[in-house]
Amino acid sequence: xxxxxxxxxxxxxxxxxxxxxxxxxxxxxxxxxxxxxxxxxxxxxxxxxxxxxxxxxxxxxxxxxxxxxxxxxxxxxxxxxxxxxxxxxxxxxxxxxxxxxxxxxxxxxxxxxxxxxxxxxxxxxxxxxxxxxxxxxxxxxxxxxxxxxxxxxxxxxxxxxxxxxxxxxxxxxxxxxxxxxxxxxxxxxxxxxxxxxxxxxxxxxxxxxxxxxx
Amino acid sequence: xxxxxxxxxxxxxxxxxxxxxxxxxxxxxxxxxxxxxxxxxxxxxxxxxxxxxxxxxxxxxxxxxxxxxxxxxxxxxxxxxxxxxxxxxxxxxxxxxxxxxxxxxxxxxxxxxxxxx
Numbered sequence: 001x002x003x004x005x006x007x008x009x010x011x012x013x014x015x016x017x018x019x020x021x022x023x024x025x026x027x028x029x030x031x032x033x034x035x036x037x038x039x040x041x042x043x044x045x046x047x048x049x050x051x052x053x054x055x056x057x058x059x060x061x062x063x064x065x066x067x068x069x070x071x072x073x074x075x076x077x078x079x080x081x082x083x084x085x086x087x088x089x090x091x092x093x094x095x096x097x098x099x100x101x102x103x104x105x106x107x108x109x110x111x112x113x114x115x116x117x118x119x120x121x122x123x124x125x126x127x128x129x130x131x132x133x134x135x136x137x138x139x140x141x142x143x144x145x146x147x148x149x150x151x152x153x154x155x156x157x158x159x160x161x162x163x164x165x166x167x168x169x170x171x172x173x174x175x176x177x178x179x180x181x182x183x184x185x186x187x188x189x190x191x192x193x194x195x196x197x198x199x200x201x202x203x204x205x206x207x208x209x210x211x212x213x214x
Numbered sequence: 215x216x217x218x219x220x221x222x223x224x225x226x227x228x229x230x231x232x233x234x235x236x237x238x239x240x241x242x243x244x245x246x247x248x249x250x251x252x253x254x255x256x257x258x259x260x261x262x263x264x265x266x267x268x269x270x271x272x273x274x275x276x277x278x279x280x281x282x283x284x285x286x287x288x289x290x291x292x293x294x295x296x297x298x299x300x301x302x303x304x305x306x307x308x309x310x311x312x313x314x315x316x317x318x319x320x321x322x323x324x325x326x327x328x329x330x331x
Contacts, residue, residue: 025271027305030247030248030278032278032281032282033282034281035284037319037320037322207316208312209281209309209312210278210308210309211244211247211248212270212274212275212305212306213241213244213271
């Protein structure tokens with residue numbers, strides 16, 4: 001009886017051992033930074049200019065162009081470590097994001113930032129509880145807004161007229177208070193600015209590879 | 215008789231499944247790489263190869279090192295050597311596919327620039 005039990009234990013141990021040694025080969029994922037193919041190297045351009053953005057904004061009470069100028073002339077400029085200059089007053093980009101030849105000849109090694117900025121606002125009626133009435137709260141009909149902001153930014157080389165890079169970032173704000181347009185706008189622009197600056201200054205992206213441990 | 219067959223079966227199973235044994239240099243190199251000490255890891259992996267212990271895992275890990283240092287052509291060759299030793303290894307094939315996709319994206323970008331200049 002004892003002998004039989006010992007043999008069973010030995011068999012079980014061997015089986016477990018065999019299964020363990022057949023388990024998948026140990027491996028580990030590691031992150032390696034690779035240069036991003038479309039990274040912008042601002043130091044290779046003699047000047048960086050900002051052209052007006054095409055604007056389609058439902059936030060009528062907010063000075064959109066001024067806010068965008070603040071974003072690029074302050075935040076982006078600091079992040080990239082290069083001065084960003086306004087396009088000379090008489091220089092206008094065409095609808096197809098093309099620059100006048102006179103300007104590109106004068107600044108052949110420069111980069112021009114331009115793009116499109118869209119703010120869409122949808123209004124919705126909702127029923128919500130408010131303080132008041134005999135029971136301490138009353139149900140009222142209220143209006144909320146749903147904001148969507150999209151910033152398409154293009155970086156155009158004056159030498160070739162080619163878009164060196166273009167990024168599009170979008171963000172949403174649900175349940176926005178219609179009375180606080182300025183706050184809603186700035187909240188979304190801050191979110192988008194952060195993404196844009198991260199992308200513009202990123203030269204490497206982390207990618208995953210597998211190391212085999214056995 | 216029945217039991218003898220059972221034991222023989224299990225023993226052969228163990229023999230066929232037992233993993234390759236690496237000396238501690240390989241394990242240590244892997245740890246170094248995971249800690250970000252890639253150059254030191256590479257030195258030790260290379261020592262293993264010089265000692266005649268070429269395995270798919272070694273070549274795979276060295277290829278990852280080459281990728282990290284931007285030696286993409288060497289990385290491609292080394293992944294392929296690893297795959298020759300272990301055809302069908304999903305991890306190695308996955309690494310190689312990712313590198314190829316990256317190089318394609320990079321070449322598209324550079325090709326575009328050259329064509330337009």
